[in-house]
Each structure stands twice: as C-alpha cells, then as structure tokens.
Amino acid sequence: MKACKILLFKFSVLMFMINIVFPGEDFTSEQKRYQRVRAAFNDKELIVKNLFSSVKAQYPNPEIFIRIFKQEETVELWAKSAMADTFVLIKKYNICATCGDLGPKRKQGDLQIPEGFYYITEFNPFSMFYLSLRIDYPNASDRILGESGNLGGDIFIHGNCVTLGCIPLTDDKIKEVYLACVLSKNAGNKIPVHIFPFRMNDNYKYTINTSKTSNKEHVKFWENLKTGLDYFEKNKRVPKVDVEKSTGFYKFSEK
DSSP states (O other), rough: HHHHHHHHHHHHHHOOOHHHTTTTTOOHHHHTTSSHHHHHHHEEEEHHHHHHHHHTTTTTOOOEEEEEEETTTTEEEEEEEEESSSSEEEEEEEEEOOOSSSSSSOOHHHHHHHHOOEEEEEEEEEETTEEEOOOOSOOOHHHHHHHHTTOOOOOOOEESSSSSEEHHHHHHHHHHHHHHHHHHTTTOOOOOOEEEEEEEEEEEHHHHOOOOOHHHHHHHHHHHHHHHHHHHHHSOOOEEEEEETTOOOOEOOOO
C-alpha cells in the first residue's frame, strides 16, 4: 500500500509538471522542453501547416475541434476557417486499435470508449504511449448516468496501437494532432472532443436496429448525441454544451 501511495504521488506531481508553464514561457515553448514534442514539430510542422493552408484555415489556429466516430474508427481534426466563422475539416485519421462495443462508457473496467461531449484537459509529452491528450471523462453527464463511485478515468487520445478504452492513432499520427492541439492551447482556448458511436446520417436508424447494444437506454442517449452532431453538421460551428441535471442528457445552444 505504501508503494502504491508513493507511485500515486509521483504520478500526481508528474501530471502537474506536464501542464505547468514556466515564467517567461508560453505553452508551446514549455512543451518544446520535451524531446518528443520537439520531434513532433521537427517532423510534422510543415506538413500540418500545409494541411491548414490547403483548406484556408489559419495556422497556428487558436480554435480547433476533434470529432471521433467509433464504428468507423475515425478521428477528425477540424479548425476555424480563415474565411468565415465556421470550421473546416483538416484531416481524418484512422484509429489503429479499438475495444468494447457501441454504447457509452458507464463504469471502470468495461473497456468502453466513452461517447459524449468532452474537452482536452492534459498534455502528456512522455506518455507510455508516446504522446497523449487526456479528455475530461467522466464529465457531468457520465457522473449522472454512470455507475456512481466506479466510473474510472484516464481516457486519452494517444500514440501506439493498444487500447483499453482510449483512442490510439500510432506514434506517427499523434504527432500531428498533438502539435495542432499544443498551438491551440497556446492561444488559451479549450479544445472540444466529441465522441459518437457511429456516423448518424441516413443509415442512423439501420445502425440502431442492427446494433447488438441497441437497447432503449442507448437509443435515447444516441438520439441526444445526434442533436449535437446535427447542430455541427448544419452550422459547422461547435455548439455550447450543457448537461441537464435531472436526466444527464446534453443541451445545445449557440455560443
């Protein structure tokens, strides 16, 4: 038990140090103290800059958005357009390993990838999985709808190709996403991460009917998620997201 407490203390100190900004430095400069982040900038900055330029998005971009589809095993990187107050797609990335079924994460150890509306909260430049970006699971919705006291945590978008409920992209591809997120964080903005079970388009009802997890609880929750997805699809703007305390479902409005 003592050894576990020491390990937990070291981990807590480590996570504090990852997000600290030293006097006189901005967030990008602080992150470049770490070798893997420097390698990401050396290997990928021109590539990422060209990706943004090709769709007329500002680089560095203060506003980016990540969207994930579990069934399609896809991560999308979006950024604010330089031409309008809307977002444009920068690039799609393949998730290189997955686990669990369609449906939200409701407890620790269920091996589920979460579903819902999140933000990136931590940057880990020396992760066990190369580089990693932590999302704020469990959020307010998860705490209402999940198993109280046993929700788990530590959900990351990361490198490598293994997962117990995270979103791995390979070491090579996480460099691009991590770099874009560092530059956006440097501007002081929060980075939304929206995770869906599948693309809720014309095949939406078919997917629900054929899903082995399509019980009534999931269907109602997915219909709630679809409202947020439809808002972005229609407006190409990220909605303001709140949680209804009585139901745990999400509410969406114009920012």
